[in-house]
Amino acid sequence: MIEAYSRDWWRATLALCLGSFTVFVNLYAVQPLLPALRQDFDVSTLTASLAMGASTLTLAVSLLIYGPLSDAIGRGAIMRITLLLATLCSLILPFVADFTSLLLLRSLQGLVLGGLPAVAIAWMGDEFDKPALMLAVGFYISANTLGGIGGRVLGGIAGEYGGWQASFLSVGLLSLICLAVFWRLLPPARCFKPSPLRxxxxxxxxxxxxxxxxxxxxxxxxxxxxxxxxxxxxxxxxxxxxxxxxxxxxxxxxxxxxxxxxxxxxxxxxxxxxxxxxxxxxxxxxxxxxxxxxxxxxxxxxxxxxxxxxxxxxxxxxxxxxxxxxxxxxxxxxxxxxxxxxxxxxxxxxxxxxxxxxxxxxxxxxxxxxxxxxxxxxxxxxxxxxxxxxxxxxxxxx
The missing domain is CATH 1.20.1250.20 (MFS general substrate transporter like domains)
Incomplete structure (x- = not known):
């Protein structure tokens, strides 16, 4: 088991915090863009707000999938692959031609964004001893909040100077950097024991x-x-x-x-x-x-x-x-x-x-x-x- 403040603890904690930050940057970056989306696509306030609601709904559904799946196949691969797919969605979003396409892509993004939140704490529970787990969870939850704030602020600033397309592109590029660090830092799982998917x-x-x-x-x-x-x-x-x-x-x-x-x-x-x-x-x-x-x-x-x-x-x-x-x-x-x-x-x-x-x-x-x-x-x-x-x-x- 990984002990608190050991080298692997710092690597894993930083990796999971970066992963969490990346998830919530991507999820919430759209919120300050809602008035701009309403104007550019000439839709109602309710329709514009679906750019936020569609991804949170599919994220909710995905949580019921990834947990049991990770018990059977492992958690590290799910976190890596879903973060990669979520990043690719943000990089593609600037090029959508209509609001329907934007909603479909945001829905897909929500589905893959659920991968890390669903299994991150379970990964810690597998690999960390109890004191290390309690300390790491505190950092992890803080990263959730900072990701939510960071996504909205970055989305707003980029949108001011380059439109909503620049916001998604900026978030995608930042996510690509975070993903590379996450992929490099997260240690291989040593204590995971697969169980049948029932x-x-x-x-x-x-x-x-x-x-x-x-x-x-x-x-x-x-x-x-x-x-x-x-x-x-x-x-x-x-x-x-x-x-x-x-x-x-x-x-x-x-x-x-x-x-x-x-x-x-x-x-x-x-x-x-x-x-x-x-x-x-x-x-x-x-x-x-x-x-x-x-x-x-x-x-x-x-x-x-x-x-x-x-x-x-x-x-x-x-x-x-x-x-x-x-x-x-x-x-x-x-x-x-x-x-x-x-x-x-x-x-x-x-x-x-x-x-x-x-x-x-x-x-x-x-x-x-x-x-x-x-x-x-x-x-x-x-x-x-x-x-x-x-x-x-x-x-x-x-």
Missing amino acids: LGVALASLGGHLRNPLLLGAYLIGGLNFFIFINQYSYITFRLSDAPYALSTQWLGMIFFTYLGGTLGSALSGRVAQRLSQPVCMMLGIAILMAGSLVTMAASLAMILLGLTIAAFGFFLAHSTASSWVGRQALRARGSASALYLVFYYSGASLGGFYLEPFWQAAGWFGVIAASWLVLAMTMAIAAWLWWRERVDLISIR
Whole structure:
């Protein structure tokens, strides 16, 4: 087993962080480009947002494929090949002739982008001892956030000077460099033991998780919160690209630095959970997300950015706690339980635009926030129910 701070630990951790960074750079680079895509292809806001939603939906589906497949054939090859294919998609995207082709290619890209997130932590679990694993996962999750920020900022800056085509090309070239380093650094697997691919057993495990109300509650909280949160960011780009703000693509990319509030929320979630129960932490995160959403109603750009930062803090506090709750409540097949959480999570991201679009058309940003509060009230109620169930279980044990 690889020990913490050894040469192989540093190589593997850096490789997996670069891989994670590459995945989320490619996934989210399109978000600040949505107003430009709407204008260039003469499509609606909902249709333009599908450039984001199509890839998150196929990524969600792919997570159910790569996990069991990696148990049978190994994880390193899946990560290398899928990263290569995702990079090639970004390099081809600048040359599409119509929006339909762009959507099809983004859908394919989402399908291959799921390869690394689905198996990276499992690779660490195979090869690292426990202390090394805990340290490496912290770095890995940080790389997720930085990739999301980096993709949006790079996409926005490149789009400002060369159009959306330059954004995809820049992301593709950066990904090519990261891929080369990833390929070189990732050590060969030494402790992996293949197991037969048994579809019936995998499906039975997934069904068991869905019948567990404590897990299903967390799945709904993660999925519905992301359903709102990520699509608020999509619609805020439309709001801020119009008068009176008229932000260019470059500056639309910069607004995603507010995601750093989420980085802080994730980092503090463990400490908060030591003082409060996990469902209460989820309720707190949802309340902060709701409050931040209200702040974005202000006319001042500074207040809008503050509101987004607050919302990001609350969302990631709830998300980190909900995903941790899944690992704690799953009595068996924890890998598939966590994968199912991510399926709900990314499915929510891909479907939220369909829900928010009528509210946006009817009442603009006020409609988006009103619609957000309706869904967040539901997730608050689910978290409160989990808190009640936890208290009942504790009383019954006593």
